Amino acid sequence: MRIHFKTKYDDDINLFEDGRKLFWYVLLVVLAILLPFIFDEYLLGEAVNVLIWAIAGMGLMILAGHTGQASLGHGAFLACGAYMEVWLQNKGVPFVLSLPLAGLFAGIVGAIIAIPALKMSGIYLAIATLAMGVIAEDVIILLEPYTGGIDGVYVEAFTLFGVEIDRYVSPDKFYWTCLGVVIIVTFGYANLLRSSTGRAFMAIRDSEISARAMGINVARFKTISFGLSCFVTGIAGGLLAHYMGAFNYEAFLILISIQLLLMIVVGGMGSIHGAFFGAAVVGFLPQLVTIVRETVTTVAIPGLDMGIFALILITIIVVEPTGLYGRWMKTRIWFELFPLARKDMFRRNKSYLKTERMK
């Protein structure tokens, strides 16, 4: 068992509480940077897919996991970012500007949508955002001059710091670009969580009444959360546009929004890690299922792989409500305490009823 003696407030304020933690994360990043030398082109493409989903997942996590506002229509903001990125690229805006602008566009749309959404919560918010996600499909088709309607749009390679980057011609460079964006977004997200804005989000999630009593302007911080969440999701959309190359409204069907929410639930709500765990599962598990199934039978039954995949996800949600990240933390603590761990260690104490909430 390792005990960390904190000697300064900065030990808590810093992103990495000690050198050991920092070491592991640096190692992880180094490994990630070296991935193009290990993976073949196909696997690298899948890795990019996971990175983009992780960004989109972080976007939704800010809103759903940390502010407690469910969104079943986040695919709409993915679309905002993707179409804006294509439009800006075609206008000749350099990538270093176009990607943040694509995110900003999604963020502004999100903040505007937040205004009616502020009055809703729980199931009503879920239904409203679901409706928004469905409507988004039609809006994309209607905005033909910008979105290419049913035919969709096509985006060419982009240039970053004088280097031309194309998903197919230079998959490694595209991967590194995405990795860079992932690192920047993760860093900003972690910063948010260790400062007053992030704490205000979590306060709203846990008790709006108390948040108000502590002086938090709930409407304002929900709007900020919507804006930041959609900004990050829009960034993911911008990268997705380059990843797909050519796409139309079908890339943003409502199923995408639902998959995004499912992903962060499986990964673990309320943690940045959860977005990554979830993205890895959604990105790699279907392939893994197919590979494993093929060792049993080579006869492909339609829907079987998808069914197994869905079953695994449901099982995770049922047996581990805290998601994969929650399971990971528990396992780690178990090993650290070995052999002292107790069976009921993670059982919650009796929770107290909040019947008369306002009193």
Place this chain on the structure above:
Amino acid sequence: MSLLEVRNVSKSFGGVHAVKNVSFDVKEGEVFTIVGPNGAGKSTIFNLISRFYDVTEGSIKFDGNEITSLKPDEIAGIGIARTFQNIELFDHSTVLQNLLVGRHTKRKTSFIENVLFTPRVRAEERAHRRAAEDVIEFLDLHAYRNKMIAGLPYGVRKVVEIGRALACGPRMLLLDEPASGLSVEETQDVAYWIEDMQKDMGLTILMVEHDMSLVTQVSDRVLALNNGEMLSMGSPEEVQSDPKVIEAYLGVEDVT
């Protein structure tokens, strides 16, 4: 000087008159307690002051300024912090994070600076942390600093809630039944803390409490309410021996 002036305040919910024409002053540095049977309207008065409810009639002044048109989230900023009768903590955060939320009104950085974690943000975080640490020290919460609220015993949560209100750096504290559900020892701790908050920190305290031994020990003045109406006001001894108060308590079976 009166820090809080409540004048002819009434509140009705449809046909229910929860508070009827109540007036009282809380002087700067005083511990003022409201007692009364369940449903007397005590928590409603708290919710009127913290602006969760609008007054039906009357005026409430804090430090000479009318507050009945402020929003609930503007109350902490003017120096009034509160606890809730049924604990309302941020359950999925640690004790320390709960206390730090209490510092919200003291923040000076924007969300964009927060995302970039500029040196200004770091300096602010250190200051918040120091303030939270003072509260932890005062309420002896060291053992629970990094524990999640969900999973903490009831008594500890009750204390954390007082701590979170203290972290706001208020001039006046509203404590709604701070000792309800606590053991005799825990209640005694609360009594000492209230005395220290009054004497050492110079706080003004408005409290609702049923435990009469605690009330007599810490209160400067007491207001007894029944059915939303003022029954009696004065020193703890005066109120306790007022025939109207005795009658109200005897007439109601459930006095807790």
